[in-house]
Structures are given as C-alpha cells and as structure tokens.
Amino acid sequence: MNQTLLVEIQTEELPPKALVKLGAAFANGIANGLKARDFLEADSVVTPYATPRRLAVSITKVRATSPDKQIREKVLPVSVALDKDGNPSAPLAKKLAALGFPDLQISDLERAQDGKAESFFYTYTAAGSALAGGLQDVLADTVAKLPIPKVMSYQRPDGATVQFVRPVHLLLALHGEQVLPLTLLGLDAGRQTMGHRFLSHGGPITVDHADNYAAVLESEGKVLSGAEARKESIRTQLLEKAGADLVLMPESLLDEVAALVEWPVVYECRFEEEFLAVPQECLILTMQTNQKYFALTDANGKLRSRFLIVSNLATSDPSAIVGGNERVVRPRLSDAKFFFEQDKKKTLESRLPQLANVVYHNKLGTQAERSQRVMRLAGAIAKRLGYDVALAERGAMLAKADLLTDMVGEFPELQGIMGTYYARHDGEHEEVALAASEHYQPRFAGDALPSTNTGLVVALADKLETLVGIWAIGLQPTGEKDPFALRRHALGVMRMLVEKRLPLSISELLLDAAAVFEGQAAFKDPTADVKAFMLDRLRGMLRERGFTPNEVEAVLAQNPDRVDDVVQRLEAVQAFAALPESASLAAANKRITNILKKNEDAMPQDAAIKAELLVEPAESALAAKMQSLESSVDSAFADSDFTGALKTLALMKEEVDAFFNDVMVMAEDLALRNNRLALLSALHGMMNRVADISKLAA
Incomplete structure (x- = not known):
C-alpha cells in the first residue's frame, strides 16, 4: 500500500552554516535511493526538513513493496553450454547453480542470437522487496555520503564509538502509521522525536502517522520543522x-x-x-x-x-x-x-611606505610597486579621456592605503569603503576619496559602476594591471580555477567601456598596461591573448542581455578595438534581421565572403571598379545602386545611426539578387573577373561597416 514515508535523525545542535546542505543531501539521498529501487510513484513529493536538532524527510506515495520484475538473464553462449554431442555441459550446470536455478533443463531456456553467436537466456520473475530492507540500505548509504564538514566521534551508553556530524539521540521511521524496523548509528527506529529544547514539555513526542509529523512537531514540540x-x-x-x-x-x-x-x-x-x-x-x-x-x-x-x-x-x-x-x-x-x-590618527598618505612590506605576488613585487603601476596606468587612461590626470594619479596612489588600517585588518570586507572615509577625513578631493571604494567596482554581476571620472579611471587601471600582470606570469584562468578573478576583472572592464561608452581602444589600453611592467623580469607580453579573453567575456555579457549568438557574432566577428557603440550596433543588427530583405542579403553576403576569401591572392591590391567593364545589365545596375546609396550610408554611419545605415543597405536586395542570378563572377576574361571581384569587394565593405551580416545567414 502506498503511504507517506517519514525518516528523522534527531541530534545535538548541528552546524548552522552546513544545515541547509546537510538537509538537502539527506532528503535527496533517501529519495533518489528509493526511486532507484522502484519504491516511489512518478508523482511522489519529497519534503526535506532540517532544524538545528534534526534532519528529516517526508516522501508521499511510497510503496510498501517494490513491484515484481521480469528479468531476462543471459546464461552462456551455446558453444559453451552444450558439449560436442549437443548435451548440457558441466559449465552450464555450474552457471545455473550460481544463478540459483540448478534444476532448469535446456528446454526451459531461450536460445537466441547474441551478436554474431547464439546464447541461452532465461526469463524469470523477481519478487519485489520490502520497503524496510531497501530503506535500510538507502539510509546507510545516504548517511555515509552526507557532506559533513567535520566528523565528530562520540560514545553511546553501551560504550560503542560512533562517528557523525553531531551525537544522534533518536531515529524515527514511519510508513504511514507503521514503524519500520531500521537501525542506524547504534539506534533502533521508533515513532518518537524530541521537541524544542526549552519550549516543549521536555519528554519524547510520539508521532502517530507520517502525515502528521510537521503538525505534531509544531503543536506539541514548538518546532517549525521546515x-x-x-x-x-x-x-x-x-x-x-x-x-x-x-x-x-x-x-x-x-x-x-x-x-x-x-x-x-x-x-x-x-x-x-x-x-x-x-x-x-x-x-x-x-x-x-x-x-x-x-x-x-x-x-x-x-x-x-x-x-x-x-x-x-x-x-x-x-x-x-x-x-x-x-x-x-x-x-x-x-x-x-x-x-x-x-x-584617523594617521593619514592614508603616511601609510604608503608600509605597502612595500606587503607582497602582492613574488613575481610582480609588492603592493607599493603595484600601486605605482596602477597610478601610471590611471594617468595614461585619464589623459586619453581628457580627464584630470592629477586626480586620477592621486586616487590610484591612495586606493590601497586602507589595507594597512586596523579596521580593514579586522574587517577585510570594508576595504575601499574605509579608504573613502579616511580620505575624506584627510581632506582629499571628493573624487579621490570616492576612488578608494569605486575602484573595486563592479565587484559582482549587476553591481554598480563607478560614478566619478576618477573612480572610473582607477577602476579600469586596477583591473587592467591585474589582467595583464597575472596573465603575463602564466596564471590565466583554467577550467573552473580563477584565483585572481580575471574573468570578473575582464567583464568589469568591458562593462565600463560599453555602459559608459568610453571611446578607448582596447589594444591601446592593453599596451598602456603592458608598458607599466617595463623591466619586470618575469613579464611576457600577453596583450593579444588578454584582448581575445576580454572579447570572449563581452560575448557572454551580450548574450545574457538577450542578443542571439548570431547577432553577437555579427558585431564581434570583426574583432573590434572599440566597443563603446557595440550595443547600438547590436540593436541595428536586430532591426535589420527583422526586415524581409535580411535573410537574402545575409546569404548573399556570406556568398560574397566565401568568393573573396577564395580569390584574395589572385585579386590585384589596388583593384578598382571600372565602369567600362560593367558589361552585364545586372552588374551595372548594382554598381549604380551602390553609388546612389553611398552618401546616405556614409551620413548615417557618421551620425552613429547604425540602424538607418543597415536599412538603407537593405534597399539593394533586388540588385544583389539579380547580380547573382544573371552574372558569372568567375568569368574566363581576367579583366571582367577582376572587375566583378572589385565590385563584390566594395559591396562587402559597404554592407559590413556596421557588422558582418553574413553571420546572420542560417
């Protein structure tokens, strides 16, 4: 009969930080074990319970006995089961005895093809097992695999030594109203548990039925079990x-x-x-x-x-x-x-010499050396952006000084935050003070970006110095390991460049970062790899914002060096993809890309379109259409109206389709062929100024 199963281990106070994980592992272990043994229905509901003094699980619709099973057992290959005269062999008799069927005859066995040979099979019905037996094994296995942070050894009253996360006092196991005869950690199962240590009446509490567990525990035991x-x-x-x-x-x-x-x-x-x-x-x-x-x-x-x-x-x-x-x-x-x-008795600036006593990395020097690198890099970035270089350098110089304060020593989580308070107390410029905390931003996905120019520049410098320096000494992320949080730093840099729309070249930023390591013995220039790594982080970020992989690849395929307008380009690509002309033009663009790639070595370097060689009406019409739209596309592109540029290009659909229908690009006449390749090259450049729309082709 299907009834609710309840299992509870009542313990001394469990470690609070491990309780949720222990409770889930206990419930899932029992549920999965019983499911594997076919004791659960498809719609059985598993409810974990975990309190400071108990681990428990309730599972509805648990069978008292698992169903009988039809089992088809391979016995032996025919060549082994029969001797040369076709009679049962000694190995067959031995195998049948081992399977528990010593009295079976050849006529009881099924002879069937088994790969390239024939074998004997025997099909029989295996009776289901009782819940108590199956649960005993499942419970023991589950407890053995619990994610216990630290095992405790204790002695039971009978002197037996038991190992568990905390001493266990009671084991409760009910199937409906029936107690299951289980044993665990030296205890026999019953129907009793204990309530709240102080608010209940103090004695054991009897649970009459598994369905009533939570209600009884709450009413009599003053325990909210969930x-x-x-x-x-x-x-x-x-x-x-x-x-x-x-x-x-x-x-x-x-x-x-x-x-x-x-x-x-x-x-x-x-x-x-x-x-x-x-x-x-x-x-x-x-x-x-x-x-x-x-x-x-x-x-x-x-x-x-x-x-x-x-x-x-x-x-x-x-x-x-x-x-x-x-x-x-x-x-x-x-x-x-x-x-x-x-x-507050010491200024942040007065603490700076002590940074020389704090090792950053044995291959990259001390925090004092790192602060100097970040300061130089912040100044370079501020200069590129037209921001106040003096404030940027001052903010970077003081950014790590609070690491030496008593407060941050006691509460490392306050690094940066305390730097802002202490900088204000010292009379520093407000942007310098804010840079102490803002240069850590963004700390996590969705975190705010720096609000000030100085904070923004120092944050970029701090993260770029880390990325380039750590990568240069060979400690780039591998698999799940990223001890220096380079993925987070790269994503933070890309977020600042994109969301703040900073007109900065990634390559130039990385070269600036590499330059501050000049003379560092262990340094090996990683800028190309770091740029690829950063763009990969950007891919993930853009996909999380709802852009499709094809749209993202269309914009990033050209390995952009500036990403301040990447979102605007993506929005334009989205709008273009919604146009009825987009599929045809994307396919044509892909075809053009392939043609140009195959012929890049044969094309003259200075190939130009010659009007007198446009002999076919379709190619002449395409060239004319391109010329008529060129100024509109240039104007839209100059105004960063990427959507307008792509919509204008969509007007060429008929001419592009006609060209590929009516014109043989690879003409035998070399002059005609090169002219048509030049036309396609110009068209390719015109169509892909915003993004590589061939990536939109299915």
Whole structure:
C-alpha cells in the first residue's frame, strides 16, 4: 500500500552554516535511493526538513513493496553450454547453480542470437522487496555520503564509538502509521522525536502517522520543522518590528539565522547613540557577521540605534534576552569605534611606505610597486579621456592605503569603503576619496559602476594591471580555477567601456598596461591573448542581455578595438534581421565572403571598379545602386545611426539578387573577373561597416 514515508535523525545542535546542505543531501539521498529501487510513484513529493536538532524527510506515495520484475538473464553462449554431442555441459550446470536455478533443463531456456553467436537466456520473475530492507540500505548509504564538514566521534551508553556530524539521540521511521524496523548509528527506529529544547514539555513526542509529523512537531514540540517556514516567519516578524524603518536582511543571514533556531521570535534591542559616529558599514558588518543581528535604517538609509535579534525562546518578559544581547553587542561596537578613532590618527598618505612590506605576488613585487603601476596606468587612461590626470594619479596612489588600517585588518570586507572615509577625513578631493571604494567596482554581476571620472579611471587601471600582470606570469584562468578573478576583472572592464561608452581602444589600453611592467623580469607580453579573453567575456555579457549568438557574432566577428557603440550596433543588427530583405542579403553576403576569401591572392591590391567593364545589365545596375546609396550610408554611419545605415543597405536586395542570378563572377576574361571581384569587394565593405551580416545567414 502506498503511504507517506517519514525518516528523522534527531541530534545535538548541528552546524548552522552546513544545515541547509546537510538537509538537502539527506532528503535527496533517501529519495533518489528509493526511486532507484522502484519504491516511489512518478508523482511522489519529497519534503526535506532540517532544524538545528534534526534532519528529516517526508516522501508521499511510497510503496510498501517494490513491484515484481521480469528479468531476462543471459546464461552462456551455446558453444559453451552444450558439449560436442549437443548435451548440457558441466559449465552450464555450474552457471545455473550460481544463478540459483540448478534444476532448469535446456528446454526451459531461450536460445537466441547474441551478436554474431547464439546464447541461452532465461526469463524469470523477481519478487519485489520490502520497503524496510531497501530503506535500510538507502539510509546507510545516504548517511555515509552526507557532506559533513567535520566528523565528530562520540560514545553511546553501551560504550560503542560512533562517528557523525553531531551525537544522534533518536531515529524515527514511519510508513504511514507503521514503524519500520531500521537501525542506524547504534539506534533502533521508533515513532518518537524530541521537541524544542526549552519550549516543549521536555519528554519524547510520539508521532502517530507520517502525515502528521510537521503538525505534531509544531503543536506539541514548538518546532517549525521546515527551514523555509522558519525563514518566512523570521522575515515577517522582522518587517513587523521594523515599522517605518527599513530592515537589512540579506538572504545569507536569513538562511544562517533560520538554521540556528527551531521556534524563531524577533525582539528589538538598542545600542548607544554615540556609536553612530562610526561609519555605519562597520557597525552593520559587525552586527551581521559576529552577532547575526539585523540592522535598521531610516528611509534615507541612515543607520538607526535600534536593531533586531532572532531568539530561540518565546517569553512574555524578554528583558533578560534583550539586555543580554545589548551587553554582547556593546564591546563589538566599542572595538569598531576604537579602530576608527585610531586609524584617523594617521593619514592614508603616511601609510604608503608600509605597502612595500606587503607582497602582492613574488613575481610582480609588492603592493607599493603595484600601486605605482596602477597610478601610471590611471594617468595614461585619464589623459586619453581628457580627464584630470592629477586626480586620477592621486586616487590610484591612495586606493590601497586602507589595507594597512586596523579596521580593514579586522574587517577585510570594508576595504575601499574605509579608504573613502579616511580620505575624506584627510581632506582629499571628493573624487579621490570616492576612488578608494569605486575602484573595486563592479565587484559582482549587476553591481554598480563607478560614478566619478576618477573612480572610473582607477577602476579600469586596477583591473587592467591585474589582467595583464597575472596573465603575463602564466596564471590565466583554467577550467573552473580563477584565483585572481580575471574573468570578473575582464567583464568589469568591458562593462565600463560599453555602459559608459568610453571611446578607448582596447589594444591601446592593453599596451598602456603592458608598458607599466617595463623591466619586470618575469613579464611576457600577453596583450593579444588578454584582448581575445576580454572579447570572449563581452560575448557572454551580450548574450545574457538577450542578443542571439548570431547577432553577437555579427558585431564581434570583426574583432573590434572599440566597443563603446557595440550595443547600438547590436540593436541595428536586430532591426535589420527583422526586415524581409535580411535573410537574402545575409546569404548573399556570406556568398560574397566565401568568393573573396577564395580569390584574395589572385585579386590585384589596388583593384578598382571600372565602369567600362560593367558589361552585364545586372552588374551595372548594382554598381549604380551602390553609388546612389553611398552618401546616405556614409551620413548615417557618421551620425552613429547604425540602424538607418543597415536599412538603407537593405534597399539593394533586388540588385544583389539579380547580380547573382544573371552574372558569372568567375568569368574566363581576367579583366571582367577582376572587375566583378572589385565590385563584390566594395559591396562587402559597404554592407559590413556596421557588422558582418553574413553571420546572420542560417
């Protein structure tokens, strides 16, 4: 009979950061194992449960016995099964005995072709197995394969040593209302579990039916068994307590806190207003990272002196809980305040000599040397863009100085952020101050780009120096390994060039970057490879934005050196592809490309179209059409009206089609052939100024 299966391991408190992964692995391992053994229906529903003190899974429509199976077993090749007289051989008798069918006769076997020879087969019905037996194997295998971060050894009351992530107290296994006779980690399965350590009545809780597990655990045990249920309860309570304020609740923190409690209750706490003089990023980080608290801000994003905590206890008088948490957070905030005050006693510039003591890479020198390289590169980029070179160089020079501060030493996540605060305190120009944090942008996919010219230039310089330097010493990404985040740096550079529409040559940028490594012994110029790598990142970025692979290849096939207008070109290609003429012109362009490629060695270098050699009406008409449209295309291209340029070119469809229908390009007369190749070369150049539209051909 199909019923719900429930399996639970009740433990001591599990590691919160591993709980979600452990819970999923436990549920999936059991479900997949039972599915492989044919105990599940196609529409069986798997529900994982994981709390700080249990791993469990509920699966609907689980069979009590797996179905019988028809098995066709190969016995032996006929040449082996029969002796020279055609009688059963000794190997056949031995094989049948090994298969468990010693009394079978030759007449019971099926003789059938098996490849190039014949073999004997036997078909029989294998009875299904009981759930308890199958589950016992599945459970043992699942537990053995759990992604346990660190195994603990402990002794059971009988003296036996057990190894698991945490000590296990109870094993619950129900199929419907029936207890399954399983054993695991020295425990026999039953129908009992334990509720909340403090809020339940303290004794074992009996689960009468697998379907009632979550409800019984919640009502009698004061445990929300589902991680998502606890997470949503926390989220709802946080929003209620926040009132008009905004609560900072990153998903990672919600997940971790949900793994720390079985019955979440949110309380409001406060800290002294004096701590608000410390940069709020420091306070927020220490509350989230060290204490697992939720900070509150006003509508403008300014930190409030009240914060929210999630407790595992519900009480009518939370004063002890609130007071305890307020006492705990105070030293943390005091530390942050102390670090901030101490750091301000030294300017960022005064810290620069210490960068010489920080090794960047043994083949590329110290952070001081790297800062000098980035500074020179930032100045070169600023000059190309017409930005303030002095600000760019100053911003680059100070960008890494905050790495030497106490605050960043305690909280590395604040690098750059603290640099901005300290630079402002030192009286630096606002763009120089912002460059300390903005030069790390974009830190991740979708992150904001630098908002200032100085921040933008320093961000480009920092990433290009990393790309060229690390690549030059042979540490380019391989497979999934990218320890220096070169993929992210390349994507960041391309995003800035494209989204900020910077009129910069990629080749020149990379040459500028390579130049700052002059005299570096281990340096091998990687600029060509790095450019290809960057364009490959751009391909992926553009595809993620909804452009098709063919559209992207059409624009990037010409290996562009500037990408500030790449999106506009892609939009033009999209508009062109929607025209009824596009398919025919793309196919013709592909044909032209192939013809020119095959004849590139035979064509004169200075081949020009000669009107007197346009003897066929179709080629004369095509040349005339090209001439009539040339000024319109040039004008549209000069105005960056790429869509208009391609739409104008689409007007040549009839003449292009007629040319290929009526004109023999590879004429026997060499002069005619070269003239037609020159005509096609001019047409090819005209059609592909925006993009290589041959890439749109199916």
